Amino acid sequence: MCGIHVALSAVPHAISPQLEQCLCNRGPDYFGQEERRVGDTTSPQSWTLTFTSTVLALRGDHIAKQPLVNSTSGSVLCWNGEAWRVGGHPVDGNDGESILALLRKASAFAPAARHDAMFDVFRSIEGPFAFVYYDKPAERLVFGRDRLGRRSLMITQDEASGTFALCSIAEAADSSWKEVEADGIYVLDLARLQEHAVSAGHQPVRHDWLSGGQADFVSTLPRNSSPSVRPSIGAFNKSLPSANIALTASSPSVGMLKQQLLDSLRPRVLGIPQPPSASADDVRVAVLFSGGLDCTVLARLVHDLLEPDQGIDLINVAFENPRVVAQLEKEAKGEPVDYYEACPDRITGRRSFAELERVCPERTFRFLAVNVPYPETLAHRRQVTSLIYPHNTEMDLSIAYALYFAARGQGSCSPPGSGSDLGQAPHASSARVLLSGLGADELFGGYVRHATAFSRQGYLALVDELLLDVGRLGKRNLGRDDRAMSHWGKEVRFPFLDERLVRWAIETPAWEKCDFENGEDVAGVEAGKRVLRLLALELRMEGVAKEKKRAIQFGSRTAKMESGRVKGTTPLS
Incomplete structure (x- = not known):
């Protein structure tokens, strides 16, 4: 868990003491900042990107100091979350550093392929996350939340002053701050900055979590069709039973749910470092x-x-x-x-x-x-x-x-x-x-x-x-x-x-x-969440299985x- 704040402004941005404290509350183990000049350097109006990150160290054997920096290209990554798997493979060590390493490889692609290679890195992550990535060679700011939106990321844009900011929390409770939608990867082209950093004609562009414009996980399968696995999370099965099939302790879904939960819990509870001063x-x-x-x-x-x-x-x-x-x-x-x-x-x-x-x-x-x-x-x-x-x-x-x-x-x-x-x-x-x-x-x-x-x-x-x-x-x-x-x-x-x-x-x-x-008499527990209630019975917790x-x-x-x-x-x- 980390705190993120990124500001694009005409002058270097200093966060308020109150916001700094809130970010440090989220990430008490480390506080770091980076700055980059961006946009058309020949223009009278120059722009500054200010990155602030705080870190709660829960992955790897050391505190990964953020913002994470590609020392070769000057690109910067602010990472908040957990990458349990990337490309289907478990992540060993610190996940933020692993993501930066993959982004470094993506930046080595030819310009025509670099864009998709970078997106593929973020699309391949399994886990809760929010991120802001400054791709310096391409002069663009890339940001987003995971497909389910399990980590917070806020956005504000002020056309009058030209400021643009992203943060884990709202810097002030006013109507300009909104949550970044968890519906894709957003890109702000910094190479086109002119008089104002953000204007009506210069807004972040959304790219689907799935490549090629495919529908996301909240789509549905046709009725009476078989489920199919898609590159994103999946699709709702709206097929109908051909007959009344009772859900009981012997139903395959009970055992499958237990295995799914164990597989989900394993990376989430194993390997957690001891708390400070343990x-x-x-x-x-x-x-x-x-x-x-x-x-x-x-x-x-x-x-x-x-x-x-x-x-x-x-x-x-x-x-x-x-x-x-x-x-x-x-x-x-x-x-x-x-x-x-x-x-x-x-x-x-x-x-x-x-x-x-x-x-x-x-x-x-x-x-x-x-x-x-x-x-x-x-x-x-x-x-x-x-x-x-x-x-x-x-x-x-x-x-x-x-x-x-x-x-x-x-x-x-x-x-x-x-x-x-x-x-x-x-x-x-x-x-x-x-x-x-x-x-x-x-x-x-x-x-x-x-x-x-x-x-x-x-x-x-x-x-x-x-x-x-x-x-x-x-x-x-x-x-x-x-x-x-x-x-x-x-x-x-x-x-x-x-x-x-x-x-x-x-x-x-x-x-x-x-x-x-x-009815309840079929399986001994009520119908709502019956598959989970039957699992509780299997685990010998009859009282829990019947909780309302x-x-x-x-x-x-x-x-x-x-x-x-x-x-x-x-x-x-």
Whole structure:
């Protein structure tokens, strides 16, 4: 995880102290800057590119100082993310340095082929990333986010002053900053800079993630056709079953999902370097843990991969919601109330924690209870609002609160094996890698609206709803969540959103993932995300398999903290 800021301006650009601090929060291990003169050097108006990068070192055996520089050509790369594979092959060592080496090779091609060779480098990356690359020989600025948009990148353009900037977060909460769309690779031609750096006739040009103008992964296969693998992520399978096929524990998709998740988790949890000033009991991986189905299955499978002596932190967040507290105190009639332990996610979390300890007795799971008093929530409101911009609704804020304080990882934990809240002591998680179950509902039909769509028009409507959800993850969720959690020098990883797992999931017929055509009595668990629930049963976690879906803002009680009448879509004041 890193922080990126790149500015094109008439004079060298100095970032504000506030922005510098925010970028350093994202990447506390190193801060670096580079400058380049660009454009027509014979013009009276010259332009400067200023690159700023901060680094959270999680790959390789050393801190790769950024911005990364090609000393031969003068090209510059600002890299934020993880390249798990490039060209189908695992990446050893530092991934940013590996990408720069491939770009160096691409620049050695003849001019006619250099353009496509550079694009092919970025197109061949599997993993979450955002990048800005200054291709000096060609005088162009290349930037983008991965196909799913798992890392944040913001853009602002001011035609009046001619400034152009890219940043991991908005430098100021004003309407000029927008998220870069995760729909391709963007190129700004710097060789054509004239009086103004950015004008109506001189804008970044988008190039498809797939070469040759092919459709991207949110396309669909024709109905009743067989899935096909494309060079990008894949295509939704909209074929229909010829008969009612029940999804049960013996269905092939259950075993295939387990293998897909293990393959996705392996690079995300193995080989993580020890945190700075590490002690013997430091934990390297934490799970954002509501106790629900998605996160608990992840925690259980991580157990199968990690070395036996490594612990796993389970971070569970609960809030003091004044509305709910007033109701609980009224019902208690003067008796003391622990409103944190009464939060739905705290109840579910402790129950699932106990189940994990039962099925994995040799693993040290540490349940970290993060309790957030209402005054502390208010004290951080301005910071959270700034981080999630341009997202600015009550729902955005309530979700971001939960992620923001969970990522901070400061709370109290029970002694291993206690399974309760007894004897808790203050604790801060040392883990700098966080695992999130985001994506499971969108891929496997976990929302109420998926059941509603099926009841309306069967699998045709269901697949359309799934297609919509997966296609807008980058726009609705991922950039916002990245900014909220990375503020604490943590990197969130999404095992359900591995490209290969996503490809398998969207090319698998809907009835092999969720089974709204058959009742709970067929498989013993509800239809939504049934393939994942059946996997939980295989992992001997019956209670987890039967957990109901609950939105994070309701489970942690960040929703409607001041008024029960406010709507989630209400803009923040």
